[in-house]
Amino acid sequence: xxxxxxxxxxxxxxxxxxxxxxxxxxxxxxxxxxxxxxxxxxxxxxxxxxxxxxxxxxxxxxxxxxxxxxxxxxxxxxxxxxxxxxxxxxxxxxxxxxxxxxxxxxxxxxxxxxxxxxxxxxxxxxxxxxxxxxxxxxxxxxxxxxxxxxxxxxxxxxxxxxxxxxxxxxxxxxxxxxxxxxxxxxxxxxxxxxxxxxxxxxxxxxxxxxxxxxxxxxxxxxxxxxxxxxxxxxxxxxxxxxxxxxxxxxxxxxxxxxxxxxxxxxxxxxxxxxxxxxxxxxxxxxxxxxxxxxxxxxxxxxxxxxxxxxxxxxxxxxxxxxxxxxxxxxxxxxxxxxxxxxxxxxxxxxxxxxxxxxxxxxx
Amino acid sequence: xxxxxxxxxxxxxxxxxxxxxxxxxxxxxxxxxxxxxxxxxxxxxxxxxxxxxxxxxxxxxxxxxxxxxxxxxxxxxxxxxxxxxxxxxxxxxxxxxxxxxxxxxxxxxxxxxxxxxxxxxxxxxxxxxxxxxxxxxxxxxxxxxxxxxxxxxxxxxxxxxxxxxxxxxxxxxxxxxxxxxxxxxxxxxxxxxxxxxxxxxxxxxxxxxxxxxxxxx
Numbered sequence: 135x136x137x138x139x140x141x142x143x144x145x146x147x148x149x150x151x152x153x154x155x156x157x158x159x160x161x162x163x164x165x166x167x168x169x170x171x172x173x174x175x176x177x178x179x180x181x182x183x184x185x186x187x188x189x190x191x192x193x194x195x196x197x198x199x200x201x202x203x204x205x206x207x208x209x210x211x212x213x214x215x216x217x218x219x220x221x222x223x224x225x226x227x228x229x230x231x232x233x234x235x236x237x238x239x240x241x242x243x244x245x246x247x248x249x250x251x252x253x254x255x256x257x258x259x260x261x262x263x264x265x266x267x268x269x270x271x272x273x274x275x276x277x278x279x280x281x282x283x284x285x286x287x288x289x290x291x292x293x294x295x296x297x298x299x300x301x302x303x304x305x306x307x308x309x310x311x312x313x314x315x316x317x318x319x320x321x322x323x324x325x326x327x328x329x330x331x332x333x334x335x336x337x338x339x340x341x342x343x344x345x346x347x348x349x350x351x352x353x354x355x356x357x358x359x360x361x362x363x364x365x366x367x368x369x370x371x372x373x374x375x376x377x378x379x380x381x382x383x384x385x386x387x388x389x390x391x392x393x394x395x396x397x398x399x400x401x402x403x404x405x406x407x408x409x410x411x412x413x414x415x416x417x418x419x420x421x422x423x424x425x426x427x428x429x430x431x432x433x434x435x436x437x438x439x440x441x442x443x444x445x446x447x448x449x450x451x452x453x454x455x456x457x458x459x460x461x462x463x464x465x466x467x468x469x470x471x472x473x474x475x476x477x478x479x480x481x482x483x484x485x486x487x488x489x490x491x492x493x494x495x496x497x
Numbered sequence: 498x499x500x501x502x503x504x505x506x507x508x509x510x511x512x513x514x515x516x517x518x519x520x521x522x523x524x525x526x527x528x529x530x531x532x533x534x535x536x537x538x539x540x541x542x543x544x545x546x547x548x549x550x551x552x553x554x555x556x557x558x559x560x561x562x563x564x565x566x567x568x569x570x571x572x573x574x575x576x577x578x579x580x581x582x583x584x585x586x587x588x589x590x591x592x593x594x595x596x597x598x599x600x601x602x603x604x605x606x607x608x609x610x611x612x613x614x615x616x617x618x619x620x621x622x623x624x625x626x627x628x629x630x631x632x633x634x635x636x637x638x639x640x641x642x643x644x645x646x647x648x649x650x651x652x653x654x655x656x657x658x659x660x661x662x663x664x665x666x667x668x669x670x671x672x673x674x675x676x677x678x679x680x681x682x683x684x685x686x687x688x689x690x691x692x693x694x695x696x697x698x699x700x701x702x703x704x705x706x707x708x709x710x711x712x713x714x
Contacts, residue, residue: 245651251534259528300703374711380648391703393655398684400653 326473
């Protein structure tokens with residue numbers, strides 16, 4: 135069994151909330167505006183609600199099999215081989231998610247800040263930091279998340295408050311976007327945005343008991359749901375949905391719009407600080423989850439030997455997509471729309487299976 | 498290898514740490530130089546005002562006004578090259594700014610043409626004002642020109658948009674300093690007057706584009 139350290143619910147909440155929230159800084163709000171028009175700000179609340187329901191089944195599983203993580207639970211319920219296949223799929227999903235997110239990060243960075251820097255260069259530097267963070271371990275990553283959360287949340291609030299000058303209430307209308315049915319449907323499908331809460335099941339042994347997992351999971355979803363909704367609301371208030379659909383990184387554009395005369399303007403570096411730190415945490419926790427799942431699947435005692443190969447795989451996958459539009463409209467869209475299968479549906483089926491076949495922890 | 502380890506007085510574990518340190522140093526040394534994508538301030542010239550007219554030999558007539566980065570000693574002498582009828586005007590401070598006008602099929606083609614004429618690359622990160630002639634504004638073709646500009650990374654949505662009565666090129670050429678030393682500050686101060694006097698509307702590029710595209714207005 136690998137030793138991952140221990141941390142409390144505050145660190146876990148910060149870790150999960152930051153990783154959920156950092157998706158707002160990428161191209162997701164643009165996609166949301168394209169899919170549901172002006173209704174994005176409450177569509178994300180629907181997603182959070184569905185995610186909370188999905189997490190309930192993960193929680194039931196963890197409650198039923200006390201002191202076990204989700205990888206061990208899959209093995210208990212489905213047996214060794216099917217358990218490994220399901221865990222492997224989950225791990226690969228995390229790896230692909232990390233690669234796609236880092237590619238999206240690199241592409242957006244190229245679009246706005248570093249147009250002539252080779253993409254590989256950005257990705258390799260990013261991978262170097264992730265490797266270092268993974269070496270120092272999960273406990274340190276969690277504590278780093280808590281430490282950086284103060285700056286990240288302060289940065290977000292500063293940008294949102296200073297953007298007040300650009301808000302126009304008329305941009306909220308039509309309130310129902312492209313139709314309520316469409317909003318609910320896509321809200322449910324995009325619940326995978328909050329799927330990072332599943333990571334708690336992977337690292338369950340690092341949290342101190344089932345109550346901490348429950349608290350961390352639900353609080354993360356509630357906090358990130360509220361903040362994501364406020365961010366999307368600010369975005370749609372600042373840009374009419376017809377324009378919002380064209381913007382690569384809406385939150386960056388929102389911060390670039392802030393202009394209070396000659397002395398307060400061009401404060402987008404605040405946004406960049408928030409964006410880059412939160413992206414590091416998001417991608418590191420995805421890579422760590424992949425490595426953790428891999429080691430738990432094959433019962434490796436140490437995850438350090440797996441780190442370097444995992445980072446190489448991560449980089450190789452990140453370089454597969456042709457361009458930024460393939461990443462955004464293909465990979466990201468698919469992950470958002472079908473991620474719920476890995477995050478909620480499989481745990482739900484596992485829970486039902488464990489009830490039907492009465493699989494116990496000592497089986 | 499073993500001999501080397503003994504010479505360095507390292508065991509296998511500390512050798513790994515040593516190699517890691519060397520790798521980290523190499524990575525930092527190569528990455529922190531920023532040579533690959535470096536752009537020196539001396540390589541660029543910052544456009545303050547952009548003017549848009551209908552072109553004669555091409556679709557659009559693009560005029561840019563930028564600082565010549567010369568000292569204000571009065572002897573430097575600003576050189577204006579507007580393609581057809583260049584002129585050099587004004588006192589020492591005004592000579593620090595010059596205009597270039599070209600006819601081009603698009604904004605970016607115009608930038609490329611101007612970049613071949615001037616010794617530095619145009620940079621629009623500090624563009625304060627976009628002047629559009631009333632002829633272009635009335636024509637309804639402005640969306641075609643504005644859409645690429647708004648997506649251009651250097652252009653900020655906070656730039657001010659002005660519709661000029663008559664050719665924009667004349668308006669841009671008339672944008673000269675009366676007081677002070679920097680044109681960008683003067684433009685900001687003049688635009689702020691809109692809020693006090695209300696003699697002219699204040700519109701930013703972002704709001705201008707939103708209003709072109711939006712169904713609300």
